[in-house]
Amino acid sequence: MRALVYSDKLHLQTDFATPIAQPHQALIKISKAGICNTDLELTHGYMGFQGVLGHEFVGVVVQGDQHLLNKRVVGEINVAEGDCDMCRRGIPSQCRYRTTVGIFQHQGAFADYLALTTDNLFVVPDNVSDTEAVFVEPLAAACQILEAVHISPRDKVVVVGAGKLGLLCAQVLRLTGADVCVVVRREKPLKMLKKWGLRAVSRADLQDNQADIVVDCTGTAEGFADGLTLVKPRGTIVLKSTYTDIPSANLTKVVIDEVRVIGSRCGPFDAALRLLEAKLVDVNSMVDAHYPFNEAMQAFDKAFLPGALKVIIDF
Numbered sequence: 001m002r003a004l005v006y007s008d009k010l011h012l013q014t015d016f017a018t019p020i021a022q023p024h025q026a027l028i029k030i031s032k033a034g035i036c037n038t039d040l041e042l043t044h045g046y047m048g049f050q051g052v053l054g055h056e057f058v059g060v061v062v063q064g065d066q067h068l069l070n071k072r073v074v075g076e077i078n079v080a081e082g083d084c085d086m087c088r089r090g091i092p093s094q095c096r097y098r099t100t101v102g103i104f105q106h107q108g109a110f111a112d113y114l115a116l117t118t119d120n121l122f123v124v125p126d127n128v129s130d131t132e133a134v135f136v137e138p139l140a141a142a143c144q145i146l147e148a149v150h151i152s153p154r155d156k157v158v159v160v161g162a163g164k165l166g167l168l169c170a171q172v173l174r175l176t177g178a179d180v181c182v183v184v185r186r187e188k189p190l191k192m193l194k195k196w197g198l199r200a201v202s203r204a205d206l207q208d209n210q211a212d213i214v215v216d217c218t219g220t221a222e223g224f225a226d227g228l229t230l231v232k233p234r235g236t237i238v239l240k241s242t243y244t245d246i247p248s249a250n251l252t253k254v255v256i257d258e259v260r261v262i263g264s265r266c267g268p269f270d271a272a273l274r275l276l277e278a279k280l281v282d283v284n285s286m287v288d289a290h291y292p293f294n295e296a297m298q299a300f301d302k303a304f305l306p307g308a309l310k311v312i313i314d315f
């Protein structure tokens with residue numbers, strides 16, 4: 001089968017062995033997959049991953065449980081072993097022995113086929129398109145903020161970083177009724193936020209120490225520093241992106257102002273599917289380009305361009 005493989009460099013392979021589904025797995029024929037910033041970081045050596053990249057996907061089950069056969073599915077990317085203390089506490093996403101699709105010790109979705117644990121699969125509702133379904137994984141990650149922080153409709157929430165994840169977070173957070181604004185630097189997200197009726201601001205528009213909650217989607221030291229100056233005493237900063245290096249930060253402010261700093265990663269797929277099914281979130285506007293799989297290398301070049309939004313690979 002065809003597969004986009006990272007081993008010291010990214011390359012398209014046409015003779016990659018097709019995975020064989022184990023008894024607890026389904027074999028999925030991939031229809032579409034999205035390029036995430038994590039994929040870009042992986043090609044710079046993040047996690048030391050070598051193998052088939054890709055973790056935002058939709059496909060059709062061609063082999064596996066009868067109730068899933070021929071169904072369109074998306075897949076939760078953390079594969080838990082099921083028996084460690086975290087699994088037993090009902091937190092499989094933090095399984096101590098987990099593998100992660102296309103990120104850690106598990107083949108990814110930039111390939112014609114993917115074998116994945118049946119328990120990880122969710123059937124896509126008919127009124128959710130393949131393109132929309134590609135966004136389920138990052139949209140679920142945006143929903144995870146609500147799992148970690150209680151957001152009141154009285155809260156002022158600032159999203160820092162108007163990239164792909166930031167735009168999804170802003171759309172999810174506005175559903176709480178809170179006063180949400182997004183710190184924007186580029187023209188493209190600015191237009192999109194206006195279209196959605198969401199408030200876009202520049203950093204200079206915002207006063208320090210006023211936000212109840214800051215969501216940092218930048219993954220940069222600068223973004224975290226902005227979050228620290230924007231958050232009010234006893235406020236919360238939610239970190240949604242991994243950091244490429246270890247940011248230095250004014251932790252004294254965290255102490256004196258009793259700021260809570262919360263990390264947040266993968267989230268509930270069923271919730272993300274409900275939001276898409278009910279058309280409560282617009283992901284279609286966030287697609288920058290579609291590329292056929294044979295042009296996956298060009299798709300990566302496009303995704304690397306500054307300010308690029310979602311690049312989708314069509315199989």
Ligand SMILES: [Zn+2]
Pocket residue numbers: 080081082083084085086087088092094095096097098
């Ligand atoms: Zn476990």
